[in-house]
Structure formats: structure tokens, C-alpha cells
Amino acid sequence: MRSTDVGSDSIAGMADRKRGIAGSATLDDLDRALVAALQADGRESFRNIARRLNVAEGTIRNRYERLSDAGVLDVVGVTNPLALGFDAMAMVGVKTSGRPQQVAEALSGMEEVSYVVIVAGQFDLLVEVVCTDHAHLLEMTERLRALDGIVTTDTFVYLKLARQSFEHGQLPRR
Amino acid sequence: MRSTDVGSDSIAGMADRKRGIAGSATLDDLDRALVAALQADGRESFRNIARRLNVAEGTIRNRYERLSDAGVLDVVGVTNPLALGFDAMAMVGVKTSGRPQQVAEALSGMEEVSYVVIVAGQFDLLVEVVCTDHAHLLEMTERLRALDGIVTTDTFVYLKLARQSFEHGQLPRR
DNA sequence: TCCTTCATTGCGGTTTGCGTACCCACACCC
DNA sequence: GGGTGTGGGTACGCAAACCGCAATGAAGGA
Secondary structure, three states, rough: OOOOOOOOOOHHHHHOOOOOOOOOOOHHHHHHHHHHHHHHOOOOOOOHHHHHHHHOOHHHHHHHHHHHHHOOEEEEEEEHHHHHHOOOOEEEEEEOOOHHHHHHHOOOOOOOEEEEEEEEOOOOOEEEEEEOHHHHHHHHHHHHOOOOOEEEEEEEEEEEEEEEEOOOOOOOOO | OOOOOOOOOOOOHOOOOEEEEOOOOOHHHHHHHHHHHHHOOOOOOOOHHHHHHHOOOOHHHHHHHHHHOOOOOEEEEOOOOOHHOOOOEEEEEEEEEHHHHHHHHHHHHHOEEEEEEEEEOOEEEEEEEEEOHHHHHHHHHHHHOOOEEEEEEEEEEEEEEEOOOOOOOOOOOO
């Protein structure tokens, strides 16, 4: 009955589609195609996407809501802050004494912090901060260093943003 | 006649609104409000935004197209790759021998590379790569090291993405 | 087998997107 | 001054898209 051009064969029924623990959802071919479509153009109409993928518009709408609620997909306006008046961005490498997770949560609450990732290597955390000017950045790094659980910080001031992409090639199957 | 709630006083006429060189656009209050709206929800209808900001829908549409064409704003679907089956992300600190700009351009062409920024500090470039698994990541870093103009690389493997935000607080005036 | 669950579909009423025409302010030039 | 051009905002109408809802059908369990 249904036939999508997304995968090689039918994906109907979604019987094989289950969600694991939060943060590790399982996507089928249709989900992947939807994600890819919105990565290319976040404002493409659901009807149009539905036509291309050979399903009903309501299906796309449902899938979108589900992915969105699950925190897997989010359609947002992105900018290049440096082209917008934020004249001091930086990546800060942080070494922590306690659990990095805890420090990461504290950092995530700060307005200037746009990106926090727990990493393995010379640092425990990488933190991207967006400031209006150098004075603001200085004040920000001082606030960081004062935080509980933070041992050292290394600041890399952004000179130029050369690429910012949200399409990650072929989505792997699960 | 026109009255927006965006700024303190009228922004009519836009006489004061000019664009500088590419990459350094000047935004007025209405632009900033539009950007903020789409940062919060990239699929909100233009009509709805227009109502909130007390302008005609066509105005929002025009502004959006202009910002989009200027490369200042882009509405896209963003995901957490780690929650999507890409099991090996990393930030790579790169030291270059020649001009970083040139290396940055070469890197930007690679599919696995999602983010490239020229920085000041211990590294010349920060490069984010998105790979499907560790084997892929290993192969990728080897390809990096072989690139002309790259002296050393330091790889920070992502363990967990703790925060990913695209709203950067109050947009500074220009 | 019957029943329950759940994703998908089809269908209307309402809302939005988009092309077009018109208006106004400003700048420039003869 | 009058004429002309340009850029941005507004008004309007129609095709298209969004949204809620009831119906359908497949899968799984008792």
C-alpha cells in the first residue's frame, strides 16, 4: 500500500521502530529522510517533503513532532555571531577536578555559553563562549576560573569562522 | 503610521540601515527581533512574527530573504549527531605551517568536517569532525595529518554533548 | 479469534505563503 | 521646482499549507 522511495524496501508499520533510552533514539529511513530535508532547508513545507517521500502530509507532521519532542531534531535560525556584532567568541579548554558532568551543567546555565562538550584528551571539557567584546570575554573567563571544580582554562579566541555545517553526510543505520 | 514595539522609537524608513562589507551586516531592531524569533522557533509563521512585531507580513518576508541572502541568518534542522548514530565526534586542534586560511578552506571541503574556526592560541585551527565510528575517525585523522600545511593535530574525542544553543543573549547594537 | 494499540491516511476548515500593485520618503539631476 | 529613479513598506487575492479529527489497517497479546 504505502511505498516510500526512502529505503530500498518498505518501512511500513514501523514495527521495527523503537526508542531506546533518552538520547539514543532509533530512526528509520523515513525519519532520516525527514531530518536530511530539514537540515537542507528548515522551512520547507511538510506537504512538499511528504510529496517527495511519497507519504501523507500528516505522517511528516507526526514524525516531526515526535523527533522534536524526543530532542533529536530542532529547527532553529542560526547565525554567524561574528557577523552580527558579537566581537569576541572563544573556545575554552577546561580541566576539572571533580566530575566533568557536574561542571558541564553549571556552565550550561550561563548565557554566554553556547556549546559544552565533555571530551577525552588534554582537556575534560570544551566550552564555546559568545561575548560582545574583549572586555566581556575577559570578565567571562574570570568567572569561569572562579567556578568550583575548574582547575585550569585555556582560551582560544576566534579570529574567523570558516565553516558551520549541520549536514553530516549519510546518516548511519541503527 | 507605522509603529513597532521592537525598539524604543520608530525605525521607519530604514534610512539608517546600511550594509557594510560582506560578513559585517548592520541590523536594525526589527532584524534583531526577527532573528531572535527564528532562533527560538525556526518554523514560526511569518504572519505570526509580523503580528507580534506590528509590521506587515510582507515586511518580515522581505527582511528574512535579505538576511538569508546576506548569509547572516539560516534556518536549518539541527541534531545531536551522537544521539543519531554518529558514534565518533571529535574536536581537532591543528597547527599549520602556512596560512591557516588556506588549510581551513581545504578542510571545509571534507564531508566529515562540520565546523572550522581560525583561532589564536596553542592551535591555529579548531576543526570539528563527525564520524560514524572509531575506525572512521581514525581514518579521518590520518587523512588530516597528511594534508599540506598541517604540522600537528590534537584530537579530543567527544564523550557527551552537554549543551548546544543558538541564542546568544541580547544582540549587540551596531 | 478477538481485542488493543498505534502509525498512517483522507478530508474539511482555517491560516499562511507568495506574487503583484501601490504608496511614500529620499536622493539625484536637469 | 519638477521630474525621475530607487528602495522599502503595505494591501490584497488566490493557491497552497497547516491542523484537528475520524477512519483504516497492520501487528501483537490474551
